[in-house]
Amino acid sequence: MNPSMYDASFVQPCRVRLLVVPVGKWKRSQFLEAVTKLRKYNEVRLVDITPIDSPLFTPQGFPQGRLFFEVITSGHNDALNLFLYDFEPFRKIFVVVGLVNDDSSSEDNLKVLKEKYPTVISHNLIYVGSNVDAGSSQDAQVFRSGDEFESNLETIICDIGRNFLQALSHYYSSYKHVTLRSPGAIGGNAVLKTSLTRQLAHANLPTNSTSSSSSSRKMNSFESTTNSIKRSASLKLAKSLSTSENRSQLRSQGRQHKILGNFQLLAGRYISALHSFTEAVTQLYKVRDHLWLASALDGIAICLLLLSFLNISFQIPYIVMLIIPVQTSNPSADPISPRNSSNGPIRSPRNSSSSLGLSQDVDVENVNLPILIRSISEKILYYYELSLNHHCDYAPQTVYSETLLKTLTFMVTCYSSTKLSPPILEKIIKGSLSSSLGPATMFDSNQLGPIDGKDEILFSKIEIYSFANKIFELQLKEMDLESQTIIYIVLSKVYHSLGFARKRLFVLRLLLVALLANQEKINWDENYLEILDGMIKLYGIEDRTPETSVQDSQASAWLTLQRKCLQLCLMVSRKLKNSECTSRYAVMLLSRYTHLLTQSEQQNLFTSFIQPSMFDGYIQSYWDPFLLRDVKLTRLESDVSGGELPVESEMSVLDKKAKVNPTRSDEVFNPFRQLLAADKVVSEADPTSQNVFLVGDRAMFSCMVQNPFKFEISFTGIQFNSETTKFCELGKSDVNLKRPYYVGPESIRIINLPLELKKATHHEWLNIDSVKISVMGLPAKDFPIALSENRISKPDVENDRFNAGRVQIKILPEQPELQLLRTNNMTDNSWMMLHGTKKRFTITLRNKSLKCPIEHLQFLHSSNIEQSIKPDYWKKMQLDDLYGLETQLEWMKNKCIKFIDPPQRMEPHETCSFDMEVDATATPFHFNGFDLVINYGMNANDKSRVYLKTLHSSYHVTLKRSIEVSSIDIVSLNQDFTSEADHVDWVHYLLKKQETDDNFNINKYLLLLLDVRNSWIDSIKTQLHYEDFESHEYTIESLHTTRVVIPIRKLEYQNYNFKKQLVPRVWQGRQYIQSGLNEEQEIEMRERFWCRQHILSRLSCDWILTTDASIKGTVYFPQFLERFDPKMVSSLYEAKSPYHIDLSIDKRSVTKGECVNAVVKVSPTSISDCTTSPQSPPERLLLNFAIFDSHTAKLLSKSNRRVLFNGTLSRHLIVIKPVETQLQLLPLEKGSYEICVCLSRSDSKDQAIQFNSGLVTFTVI
Secondary structure (H helix, E strand, O other), rough: OHHHHHOOOOOOEEEEEEEEEOOOOOHHHHHHHHHHHHHHHOOEEEEHHHOOOOOOOOOOHHOOOOEEEEEEEEOOHHHHHHOOOOEOOOOOOOEEEEOOOOOHHHHHHHHHHHOOOOOEEEEEEEEOOOOOOOOOOOHHHEEEEOOOOOOOOOHHHHHHHHHHHHHHHHHHHHHOOOOOOHHHHHHHHOOOEEOOOOOOOOOOOOOOOOOHHHHHHHHHHHHHHHHHHHHHHHHHHHHHHHHHHOOOHHHHHHHHHHHHHHHHOOOHHHHHHHHHHHHHHHHHHHOOOOOHHHHHHHHHHHHHHHHHOOOOEEEEEEEHHHOOOEOOOOOOOOOOOOOOOOOOOOOOOOOOOOOOOOOOOEEEEOOOOOHHHHHHHHHHHHHHHOOOOOOOOOHHHHHHHHHHHHHHHHHHOOOOOOOHHHHHHHHHHOOOOOOOOOOOOOOOOHHHHOOOOOOOEEEEEHHHHHHHHHHHHHHHOOHHHHHHHHHHHHHHHHHHHOOOHHHHHHHHHHHHHHHHHHOOOOOHHHHHHHHHHHHHOOOOOOOOOOOOOHHHHHOOOHHHHHHHHHHHHHHHHHHHHHHHHHHHHHHHHHHHHHOOOOOHHHHHHHHHHHHHHHHHHHOOOOOOOOEEEEEEEEEEOOOOOOOOEEEEEEEEEEEEEEEEOOOOOOOOOOOOOOOOHHHHOOOOOOHHHHHHEEEOEEEEEEEEEEEEEOOEEEEEEOOOOOOOOHEEEEOOOOOOOOEEEEEEOOOOEEEEEEEEEEEOOOOOOOOEEEEEEEEEEOOOEEEEEEEEOOOOOOOOOOOOEEEOOOOEEEEEEEEEOOEEEOOOOOEOOOEEEEOOEEEEEEEEEEEEEOOOEEEEEEEEEEEEHHHHOOOOOOOOOOEEEEEOOOOOEEEEEEHEEEEEEEOOOOOOOOOOOEEEEEOOOOOOOOOOEEEEEEEEEEEEOOEEEEEEEEEEEEEEEEEEEEEEEEEEEEEEEOOOOHHHHHOHHHHHHHHHEEEEEEEEHHHEEEEEEEEEEEEOOOEEEEEEEEEEOOOOOOOOOOOOOEEEEEEEEOOOOOOOEEEEOOOOOOOOOOOOOOOOOOOHHHHHHHHHHHHHHHOOOOOEEEEOOOOOOEEEEEOHHOOOOOOOOOHHHHHHHHHHHOEEEEEOOOOEEEOOOOOOEEEHHHHEEEOOOOOOOOOOOOEEEEEEEEEEEEEOOOOOOOOOOOOOEOOOEEEEEEEOOOOEEEEEEEEEOOOEEEEEEEEEEEEEEEEEEEEEEEEEEEEEO
């Protein structure tokens, strides 16, 4: 028997057990499908069955009746039920049906069935889709269904029912003259006697059966009115027994009536069965045969329900109402009044055995039938308990427990209802509980009919729960395993229907413990799997996936209980030899509850469950989703020299660079950022350089794996997925079944494997987010990279327990290799040169690749000057200093190194040469070398990108100083020169100017004094230039210094205004910080800067070695003329002074007594801050004349007698516009005199504002 299919129906004794067996060559699925079709016709109406010659069992006796077949495919334990067949014959298998799917002989098949099932009373054969001739003496037992199994199946079942009734008639005849004994009398100790944990009741009514039910409260009020009747009946019964009949004979008759009632119940003769059971109750009640009396009452209760199901009017026997007093709805009504029904009322039989003076039956409509059934069941249990005092006529525990179960299922079926509605009766007769053991939908009472709010419900949830507790009063562990299983399964279904989930879990756990504790062999059935899976679901184990869900890992759960439940299910599944469930539970326990398992538990779980399941193929994949913790790909040293990785750049970027003017004003030069073609690499995920490889590179794959368990694991295979292996794959011989890699318990290890790069991905990135790993010989499975633990739930992610990692690689095709063969005119890339010279070298290159051309070449350089400057050098520099530095850097960038006619493309294995010129004209003195950077590469296959590589070559320069300017000065020029000094270059220049320029004024010129030094070991010829002035050639010996005088013209205030002329910037776009200078300091810086720029822009010097005319150079004066001091600026720049003073005389040489007129013209400069504003009065100035003796430089006093003057030496002026004044002098003594003019404020005579810029002299002869 399959315990999981047992529904504990209250009307179970009316079901005829029909065993279906396969005959022929059936497949399991086909046979089960045929049995399922057969079960559809398990209910047969007696009116459809051909009558038989038996007055007790003929269908004509009660055509409204039914035959209910219980179709089963496995037999019962005859050893347990054999002693119960005479007491409860419905337990016996009465009919066996052989389903035949071949052409075998029907006679032989029937013979085999009778030999194999000799206790079965009816043997039948159904040929399915067979053409065999079934005609023989056994025609009535052989049937043919035709090609369509269900075509005439209903007729066949009716005929099988007729055969059963005939066989039942013969079978009952053997009971007529047999003394019926109780199971305990037949089986003795083999029949387990009911054992209760509580004290047995000795009263007429059970004391505990009515304490918690509303139906019992109704019965108590009626019970007191019937006590007197019961006492009088007992007296009459005792008297009649002592004087009339023998107790033994009466007991035998009662038992015969009871067994006849059981057979009539099986045959569908429910009216006859009710009469038989009534007679049995009447007789057995007299002799106090409690065991058989209880069974007869059970039969009456079943008949009442079946007649209600068939909607047939009947009356409840008065003996039942006597034994079980229940309040009626209309006590005064005539119990035998006719009813408005097509069927007349059925009355209890009145024979001689019913000699009690109690003859009034009760109409069923006046009794609440479910309450009555419940009361009958309680009385049955009471009588069973009374029978336990007898030594042989006691209730077997199987009978007692099943009575409890079927009463309990009856109450559950009527749960939350007020009456027996048709749906409820349908469930009671055809099955009250679902056969599903999983967490299905709970019982829905709304399907049982409407509930009238004015009536009380039949049985509340508390009543059912209290009644269910009676089962735990039994010593269940003494029962056989099948009976225990039935009890626990039915209880779990009851608790499930009531919504008691935890109680159901408790019962299911007891079931599993019982399965483990029992040593019997268990016949596994698929429905047992529902028990185990139901436990897993009810405990929340299956739906909880902490290994893949953050929400589940953080949710509170009874982890210890879940672990114990899972361990229990694991042990049960192993005992039941279900390897599939064993493997699934073992993996679930190990993967989700590792932290709750000790080392011995984990090792035992692995060796006893996991390893055998892996060997048998029930475990197909490794269970730890966090196995792979990290992946790294490392490029090893290349097999060939120059195997560095190229940089990928878009072709459009390179074209744009080529079109842009490198000298545009908005470009900011950064000497620390080498302008390589690879600066703008297009990359979607910004991978690191180590993830870029070349085809054929030597590379290493490193993966970090974990083993969180307390036993050792081995890795037997590591490889990429099929998409990745098209481009790269791992070494297959390094990790395999013969050479596994072991990882110790609770450890993390790194596995290194060689990586073979086979095919280029070009400019596409190849994503590696998982690796196929085989653990302990299991089939390889993709494991994602679990970089770190995630604690934030992500519903859209399949596994959000970890932050997934990803490695992106790019495999580039084979690349060309550029080689610098040599550079002529130098040794080991080093040479010496003089500062200010240029030198040219020849560089030879070769493309070493035999099949890859070089389609792009770019030549760049970077000297130690750029590399030595800090990135933020410009932030704290003044603008004039910054201009000088950046000008030099710009020159270093564009002019220091030049490549003359470099190649643009090189074919495979081609060699070419070009010139490189190094210009040391303006290099700083600490310039000692530069790096030559050649960016080269080939185009991608689709010509959209270029792969660039870089060739570096360092050159070292020893820079020697040649011509230097050690000092500089500017002096005024205030006298004319005679032709005798014409041989002097600068004098010659001035004299020539004087001749050609009518407006020539010697005071407009200054002399620039330069001390030129030769720092080289050989003599050098030099020649300086300033505008149109060209000096003589000066030969300067080694380590000697020569002063060179250069005439320069003053910067007239009318032509130059440096005050508002900003200092220029070499690179625009920078956000300069304020210099911190005030306005006056800012103006001074600008004037100083522009005066220096004026001189430097016009001054030049060329030189040549006297020993080698091929070595020549120039002087870079900005390195020597760093800044002008204020004196030099004042001398050069007229607008520096607030006023312009022009002093002149009409005669340079006079005789004594000849007058000389000195004329002074004072003009305000255009940028003077001393001019008055319109709101303030004009400033009054004092002009003072002073006369000096040129030879002694002594000031002549105002009262001297050597030079007389007309008027005063002081004049008051207001200089808003040019003002002119004059002084007439009369020299009296010979000599040379100088006239000087000084301006001062009238309010401060001692503080001079300005003197005239040049001295005016005259000679008295």
